[in-house]
Amino acid sequence: MTTEHPGGFHPSTRLYRFTILLFISLLVFGSYFAYDSIGALETTLMRELHLDRSTIGNLYTAYSVAAIAIVFFGGMLYDKLGPRRASLLFSCLIFLGAVMVAMARTKWMLFGGRLIFGAGSESLIVVQSAIISRWFKGKEMAMAFGIALTISRVGTLFSFNTEELIASYTHSFRTALWAAALLCLFSVLCNLVFNLMDKHGEKVLALPKPDAGDKIVLSDVKKFTSSYWFVVLLCVTFYSAIFPFTALATDMFHDKWGLPLVSASSGSFLSQVFFNFTHMFTTAPGITSIVIAASMIFAPFAGDLVDRIGRRASLMVVGSLILIPAHLLMGITHWNPIPMMVMLGAAFVLVPAAMWPSVPLVVDEKRVGTAFGLMTAIQNLGLGLFPFLNGKLRDLTGTYTATQVMFAGLGIAGLIFAFLLLRSDKRLGGVLEAGRAKEG
């Protein structure tokens, strides 16, 4: 890359880099919104489409099944097509999947839509990481990842706080699903802007082409250390205790605590959206979104903290520990769930901020692509299995107690992996515990 810094909107300036980061982040905005539209609309979908909770859980499972299969090909496609065309292809798949879900008249079309949506979405998340490192390697990398995560999670936050409202305002759950599809189209348009800016940047700056480090190479797997595998195991258990939980949490808060799906307000649609946001601590989907809101606000700061103090494995121990009482207390008591959701939010800030940037530290640079792709594929085993178990257990037992004990159990497993990681890291030189100074 050139080192001179001409003024104006030149690709070598921070202004250009952070503008393109905005569009790179918006690539997955629609898919984050649509991913959780099923959970946000759970109660309404069950009523209108005569679905049980297992089916709702299975719609998340379908997303992950496709993701596990496609993430491996996604890396190859990225290599063959390059970042621009690959990301555009995955964005179009996401849009197509979301449209199928919105139009679905049968359960099978719903599942078909979620499969296509999942195939595009997880591949795009992996490609998005590669694009960020292409633009930010050796620059504001951790901060760029934090900002991208925050912008993506705005999609989730909006999903939980507007989908039920759209459904009740328009008297149609389908309008809410179409809104999700429209936001996926918005992400396709952002992708076009990214494409233009990236093409221009590549020409002017001679940006690095995708290399072997950006895709999955199966023979690399044997070379990973125990630290990498403990990070992966923690990733599966940790995320399985968060996303599959939020998938059905709205129904839990509605069912167990009797919380409304939208706050009672009148006026224009926008004023109702505003009212819903300002009263999110009183609605079932709003309380579900506390986890996301907390993580969204604090992710960039947490990333910066981790960069400065290190202590990644220790922070993962603390984050995993917090999960256990938070889930257990919601399962076995009728106490106000807000403090427990704030605890989950704290864990959801600490663990991802420490976990994702740990990967490049525990694997060789040329294996980072394999490491991230494999971790995403294995993570989706948990993201596929646990929504199904969550729905099934709730349908079988009639309460969410057993499922909450299951999530606390995942917290315990995560805690064990985090301790094993701490031990393994000590043995391998303490790279994860080191702050900026030691990493050099």
Ligand SMILES: C[C@H](NC(=O)[C@@H](N)CCCCN)C(=O)O
């Ligand atoms: C960065 C991380 N993303 C993931 O874990 C994805 N594989 C799954 C995202 C599911 C859609 N909300 C995250 O969001 O913390």
